[in-house]
Amino acid sequence: MKNVVLARIDERLIHGQVMTGWIKMCSANVILVIDDASAANAFLKRILFAAAPKDCELLVHTTKEAIEYLKGESDQEKVLVLAKTPGPFLEAIKEGVTFNEINLGNMGGGPGRKRFNKNVNASDEEVAEFKAIVDAGVPIYMQMVPSDSKVDIKSLL
């Protein structure tokens, strides 16, 4: 099993909060983006590679590939895992991948989504996915940047 230093749900994947805060905080050397759409789209992939800091290895995987990667043997990797929604994490947990906890960054508002808390908006299915993850014994904490305090979402479900 790979050494996951941070597992984060963030609609915007690699952006300012991740670049200026989290990568430095957890001194990751691998960024694993789990997003089926980005993995299948050469343009989106290119943008992610252009944006990622050059001293980190970047992997853009589908959920299936990512689960395989995470289950692989651990070497020197310190992996920061990013996904846009809770879905991929739930799937990984079901497949036997373990996370100590999941960090909840940003999820924007849109059709079908309701305001969950502060900067997190979620659809009914996504809230159910949060619940399933928490029920599986992996706590989810809302925390936009490292200097914010952690908020356990258990009481909000």
Place this chain on the structure above:
Amino acid sequence: MGNWATLNRPLVSGLVVGLILGDPVQGTIIGANINIIYLGIISAGGSLPSDSGMAGIFSTAFALASGLDLNTALALAIPLGLLGGLMNTLIMTLQCFLVKLADKWVRECKANLMIVVDLVIPYVIKYIVWFTMAFVILFYGSGAIDSIVNSLQGPILDALNVMGGIVPAVGLGMMLLVIFKGKARYFFFLGFLVSNYFGLSVISVAILFTVVGLLVVNFTPEDFEAFRNVDSSNSHQYELVDRRTLTKCWYMWHNLCESMYNYERMQGIGFCTAIIPALKKIYKDDKDGMVEAMTRHSMFFNTDHNFGAMIMGICISMEEQKKLGENIPNEAFVSLKSGLMGPCAGIGDTISQVVLIPILSVIFINLAMQGAVWAPIAYAVLFLLLFYGVGYWMFKVGYKNGGETVFKIMESGILDKVISFANLLGCAVTGALITNFVSFTWNVTMVQNEVEVFNLQTGVFDAILPNAMPLVITLAVYYANKKGIKPTVVTFATMAIGFILGLLGIVGA
């Protein structure tokens, strides 16, 4: 917004408040000192732990109106900044309610009304909130502060002075959080040592280490290859949208993108409002097309103002192609925008908030502390030019060649070199700032027969490494933050330690 780089900085607001209250020089000096605490504050993607704008405006006003000394003003700035941070959260939450109204007007194709919901109503809300707060603070606060000031004497005043002396270490320690890594760490100690042993000023250290940094990072002509290719790809026929409309869209984006900043869509409604002039040209006879376009551009969006301006440029050219008959589905816009907003913010936030703002402000803060009234003005002008310039260029490049140039620049690795250069320079300058702006003097002496036989400060510290304690305190702040202790806790703990040591008389003012 331009505000973030200008009025939000205590350096600039200090001068403005000083002008209003009739003492621009003192206002500038106080603002510059407060700004040091906020050097390391980064607001990425709507996170704002503490509002430096609020801290700068109100504590400078109090200091000038009630004749507070500098250290008391510094102590006051910290809670005011936190209060400002809370108010921002409140405003961003309140503005979520406006999203419904914006959506309604989008559905009804009321393009001209969008400016009302994006700009007018939010500003009315903001003015009410801020005005009420300013009134309460100034009305009730100044009386309280006057009586506190009158009772301040003796040991309490000394303790406040000790506290004011070490508070700048909080800002410097937080700044290190971003830049203290790799090779740059050595330059932090070098900057500290040269300013300490040779008495070099911050400006001298900045100039010296610019040369050293260029040498270490080693820029090559190939690094600038991507910029050179811009001109050749710069021919474009304006079809549905003219140059004037484009400039208008960019200008609106720059100024309106966060006027209705809220937790649901972030800059979404601002993006829609800003792109409307172009959409009106493109879909002038096509109401359904207009509504569709406004709907897709009012979705969740959040990016850097300057780097991200490119995204709007690309969107306008795509809208144009779509109207001209090309088959561009809705999803293409959605995936382009959501794919680009994060990366653009990642690079934009790093370049502006990690590289440009701290390093350039340090230089101007240093000048302003000596009472140079022109320094805040020069700082504001320089930043507005830089940000407007970069933003406009990005917007145009996005419109003209779909951002290809920018991707090439991002892929070339030049930005990483720029960032390592900035880290190195920032570290050296922070080292020099410690020597110059953090003060801590042990007041531990042993006297025998009225002769001083031992003095911890002059006899031990000054003999080996003067300013060793400011260095230790700054690094302690850095490690505490790195260990995940909340900045607010670190700040108040540092203040409390300073106050107690001062009260006990172990440390002299």
